[in-house]
Amino acid sequence: MSIIKKIVTFKPGFNLRVIVGLISVVGFLSACAIVGLGDLSKALGAQDAKYTARSIEAGAKVYFEQCARCHGADGKGIDSQGPALNSIAFLGKTDAGREVQKSQRILDIGWVGNLDSYIRAVTTSGIPLKSSNQWEVIHPAFGQAVGGNLRDDQITDVSRFILNWAQNPATSGTIDSPKPGAAFVPKPTSAPLTPEQEAGKAVFLKNGCNACHAIKGVAQGNIGPNLSAIGTDAAAIITAADYKASQGKATTVEEFINESITAPGVYIAAKCPTGACPANVMPPNFKTTIPDADIKSLVAYLVSLK
Amino acid sequence: MAIIGKRLVNQVKTTGLKATVAQRADETFQRLTTGLSWDDVRGILRGDPPPKPNPRVKPHTEGFWFHIRPTFYHEATTTLYPTFRLGLLSALFFAIEIITGIYLMIFYTPSPERAYSSMIDIITNVPFGMFVRDLHRLGAEVMVVVVTLHMLRTFITGSYKKPRQFTWFTGVVLLIMTLGLSFSGYLLPWDQLAFWAVTIGTSMADAAPGVGPTVNLLLRGAPDIGAGGLLRFYLLHVVLLPFIGIVFLAVHYYKVVRWGISLPPEMEAVGEDSARKVSPDKRVNFLPDIATNEIMYIAIAMAILAISCATWYRAPLETHSNPLVTPNHTVAPWYFYWLQGLLKIPHIIPFLPADIANGIDKFFANVIGITPKVLWGIIVGPLVFVVLAVVPYVDPNPSRRYGQRKIMLTIGGLFTALILYLSLAGIPTGVPITGFGFVGGAPSAEIGQEFMPDEGDGNLMRIPFDQMVVGDYQVTADANVANAPELNAIIKELYYDMQRRMNTADPNGRKLSADTVAQVKIAEIQPDLKQITLVINYTDDQTSAAQEFSKFKFIHRDSEH
Numbered sequence: 001m002s003i004i005k006k007i008v009t010f011k012p013g014f015n016l017r018v019i020v021g022l023i024s025v026v027g028f029l030s031a032c033a034i035v036g037l038g039d040l041s042k043a044l045g046a047q048d049a050k051y052t053a054r055s056i057e058a059g060a061k062v063y064f065e066q067c068a069r070c071h072g073a074d075g076k077g078i079d080s081q082g083p084a085l086n087s088i089a090f091l092g093k094t095d096a097g098r099e100v101q102k103s104q105r106i107l108d109i110g111w112v113g114n115l116d117s118y119i120r121a122v123t124t125s126g127i128p129l130k131s132s133n134q135w136e137v138i139h140p141a142f143g144q145a146v147g148g149n150l151r152d153d154q155i156t157d158v159s160r161f162i163l164n165w166a167q168n169p170a171t172s173g174t175i176d177s178p179k180p181g182a183a184f185v186p187k188p189t190s191a192p193l194t195p196e197q198e199a200g201k202a203v204f205l206k207n208g209c210n211a212c213h214a215i216k217g218v219a220q221g222n223i224g225p226n227l228s229a230i231g232t233d234a235a236a237i238i239t240a241a242d243y244k245a246s247q248g249k250a251t252t253v254e255e256f257i258n259e260s261i262t263a264p265g266v267y268i269a270a271k272c273p274t275g276a277c278p279a280n281v282m283p284p285n286f287k288t289t290i291p292d293a294d295i296k297s298l299v300a301y302l303v304s305l306k
Numbered sequence: 307m308a309i310i311g312k313r314l315v316n317q318v319k320t321t322g323l324k325a326t327v328a329q330r331a332d333e334t335f336q337r338l339t340t341g342l343s344w345d346d347v348r349g350i351l352r353g354d355p356p357p358k359p360n361p362r363v364k365p366h367t368e369g370f371w372f373h374i375r376p377t378f379y380h381e382a383t384t385t386l387y388p389t390f391r392l393g394l395l396s397a398l399f400f401a402i403e404i405i406t407g408i409y410l411m412i413f414y415t416p417s418p419e420r421a422y423s424s425m426i427d428i429i430t431n432v433p434f435g436m437f438v439r440d441l442h443r444l445g446a447e448v449m450v451v452v453v454t455l456h457m458l459r460t461f462i463t464g465s466y467k468k469p470r471q472f473t474w475f476t477g478v479v480l481l482i483m484t485l486g487l488s489f490s491g492y493l494l495p496w497d498q499l500a501f502w503a504v505t506i507g508t509s510m511a512d513a514a515p516g517v518g519p520t521v522n523l524l525l526r527g528a529p530d531i532g533a534g535g536l537l538r539f540y541l542l543h544v545v546l547l548p549f550i551g552i553v554f555l556a557v558h559y560y561k562v563v564r565w566g567i568s569l570p571p572e573m574e575a576v577g578e579d580s581a582r583k584v585s586p587d588k589r590v591n592f593l594p595d596i597a598t599n600e601i602m603y604i605a606i607a608m609a610i611l612a613i614s615c616a617t618w619y620r621a622p623l624e625t626h627s628n629p630l631v632t633p634n635h636t637v638a639p640w641y642f643y644w645l646q647g648l649l650k651i652p653h654i655i656p657f658l659p660a661d662i663a664n665g666i667d668k669f670f671a672n673v674i675g676i677t678p679k680v681l682w683g684i685i686v687g688p689l690v691f692v693v694l695a696v697v698p699y700v701d702p703n704p705s706r707r708y709g710q711r712k713i714m715l716t717i718g719g720l721f722t723a724l725i726l727y728l729s730l731a732g733i734p735t736g737v738p739i740t741g742f743g744f745v746g747g748a749p750s751a752e753i754g755q756e757f758m759p760d761e762g763d764g765n766l767m768r769i770p771f772d773q774m775v776v777g778d779y780q781v782t783a784d785a786n787v788a789n790a791p792e793l794n795a796i797i798k799e800l801y802y803d804m805q806r807r808m809n810t811a812d813p814n815g816r817k818l819s820a821d822t823v824a825q826v827k828i829a830e831i832q833p834d835l836k837q838i839t840l841v842i843n844y845t846d847d848q849t850s851a852a853q854e855f856s857k858f859k860f861i862h863r864d865s866e867h
Binding site: 007017151 | 353384385386387390419422423426429431434436594595598599601602605606608609612613615616617625626831832833834835837859860861863864865866
């Protein structure tokens with residue numbers, strides 16, 4: 001007890017107070033000086049890099065939730081959905097923060113600002129007009145001010161994420177927008193659908209198949225296989241070895257499509273937009289929930305997609 | 307000019323130039339020091355004993371700042387014990403908060419669109435911005451600790467008794483102001499941590515019977531926290547609460563000086579207060595002894611604060627607030643953990659057998675309209691401060707001596723222990739051993755939250771960027787990725803954590819299934835940007851179905867997780 005008493009009843013003399021006080025003041029000023037000198041040289045810059053990096057991470061999250069379904073998980077674009085963002089034509093190239101090659105896209109369209117302002121403008125307000133028929137869909141408006149669901153800081157984040165590709169943009173395999181005014185080649189119009197096929201298309205949309213499957217110009221699901229050309233794809237699948245090895249019993253395209261709808265667990269397709277096709281996702285009970293006549297017209301519609 | 311000139315010239319003529327300059331300089335010096343001449347100050351600095359009559363008390367009558375300080379202290383109150391200088395430190399930290407707060411006010415914008423980006427601006431673009439912000443945040447947290455210790459000390463030494471009851475009362479008001487200032491400031495960064503902690507707090511106000519919804523609307527300015535809430539909290543934080551705080555601080559300090567600092571209990575007769583009756587041989591004068599003592603303590607406190615902020619301390623800034631996404635394990639600020647623990651009390655009367663307790667709960671809910679949350683959180687919570695405020699008025703014991711206050715000291719000890727217990731319960735991990743207050747979902751989700759939390763950093767995110775080698779790795783005890791010792795260490799840590807959760811059930815009784823396997827997948831998305839995914843395949847303990855838990859984060863080279 002006496003040691004504790006000695007400590008708590010200790011009274012520093014005048015000289016000790018001055019010395020301890022001076023040392024503390026020196027310590028305080030040193031701390032301020034360290035911070036100040038650090039700020040002057042590099043600390044502010046390091047903090048800036050840190051928060052820019054976190055902005056890119058947040059932008060990645062926004063990109064994969066909102067943008068990847070049309071622009072692709074690798075940013076190289078998806079046919080008829082969205083152009084490549086990870087492309088040297090769109091981004092140009094930067095090297096250690098310096099612009100080495102300008103973005104060709106904003107030169108082509110005559111954009112007055114820089115690429116960052118273009119990305120933010122498009123993300124916020126969308127592109128209201130279809131300038132060519134290469135893209136089946138218009139670019140949605142994501143800004144909260146115009147009814148979208150992204151805040152301004154999220155749009156800044158996603159712009160930083162996209163521009164981060166400019167350090168090493170893809171030079172091949174990208175689906176780039178055509179130059180404005182390029183010779184317009186009208187796409188061959190597909191043969192009009194018969195009434196039964198139209199009915200089948202209505203069944204497709206009514207039963208929510210468009211939530212998982214994509215059909216060019218009709219649906220944009222990206223969980224199940226793309227059905228835009230299932231009429232020709234199915235012919236190849238039923239002759240493939242892995243189908244023969246599975247429990248599938250179809251010998252014609254109609255039978256295969258019918259089997260895929262009514263007994264989806266029998267054969268799992270190999271390739272889906274996000275990787276391997278997941279098992280046990282397609283509902284197995286369409287045979288009972290969709291009337292037979294509807295299934296028939298649905299099959300007729302899907303067979304017509306070549 | 308002529309008037310000054312004539313008198314000056316006359317003086318020079320009669321006494322000489324040197325004497326005139328000396329006299330004029332001394333007069334100016336005395337005005338600046340409010341009564342001390344140059345010779346007096348030299349005597350102080352030399353350490354001379356004070357002459358009689360003592361000129362060192364003159365500033366206390368002539369100067370404003372000195373008139374509010376006591377002229378002398380009793381010798382027994384000048385050592386570390388009994389006050390530990392906590393009152394001085396409390397006032398000091400209030401002053402630090404005001405000064406650093408004013409600097410931050412210049413750069414901060416209290417609007418939801420600009421608040422977060424103004425915070426980043428302060429940290430990345432303002433000279434000393436991050437330093438001052440860290441000082442402000444650390445200072446606020448230390449202030450809450452110091453103020454609480456000050457209250458504890460005053461309670462233990464019985465210094466709240468006659469005649470100092472009202473001083474204690476104003477002190478409790480100051481405690482409420484301190485907590486209010488800390489809480490209102492907590493919202494201002496407008497990140498996920500701030501937004502959800504304050505949403506929880508104000509939702510509690512909403513749940514209060516009667517006035518609750520009105521108070522909630524007054525605080526938020528709207529049904530949800532948005533622009534109105536942020537601005538109101540900002541005005542509370544910089545105008546109303548500091549104003550009330552300064553007014554009550556003035557009253558509190560006046561009372562402290564008027565009654566004097568209470569002596570150690572063993573030195574006084576029971577029931578007597580002799581703090582102001584100090585015989586001359588026991589007096590320690592303010593100038594120079596107490597003043598230099600205080601300056602030393604202030605210098606030490608500031609040095610510790612500044613060195614901490616220059617080295618290890620970083621105030622957090624999480625991701626931008628998102629009203630649609632509540633992060634896992636959202637908690638109140640640490641000084642309100644006890645309130646969160648109170649809210650977790652499951653029954654109106656706990657510790658009873660389950661069916662009796664449930665019956666009582668039903669009765670209270672149906673007949674009186676009060677649920678356990680309302681009773682314990684909204685009624686008992688604020689009651690704690692009422693209880694604190696009335697302590698001096700209900701304490702009948704006139705003695706301050708520890709040996710004669712066993713009952714009160716025991717009650718105080720139990721109260722403190724209860725607050726600490728409830729604080730532990732307020733944290734999502736709950737109280738150790740009893741498990742009260744544990745909040746957790748499936749063990750796989752808890753692993754995900756521990757290694758890759760929704761907000762903040764986890765070990766999977768802290769691996770150095772170059773050691774995040776691209777690939778898929780099974781989580782085993784002998785992870786062996788080339789050139790990646792930290793990655794291997796974290797994978798092993800994951801493995802042992804999984805083993806632990808397989809062997810011991812959490813307080814909710816859930817275990818990780820014995821057939822659980824996990825993978826860590828690292829992919830490169832962009833230059834300098836990688837994606838790290840944790841995949842856990844397990845059998846759900848409640849439905850016995852095979853499940854997969856998957857969580858990912860994007861990590862950039864420069865983001866310093």
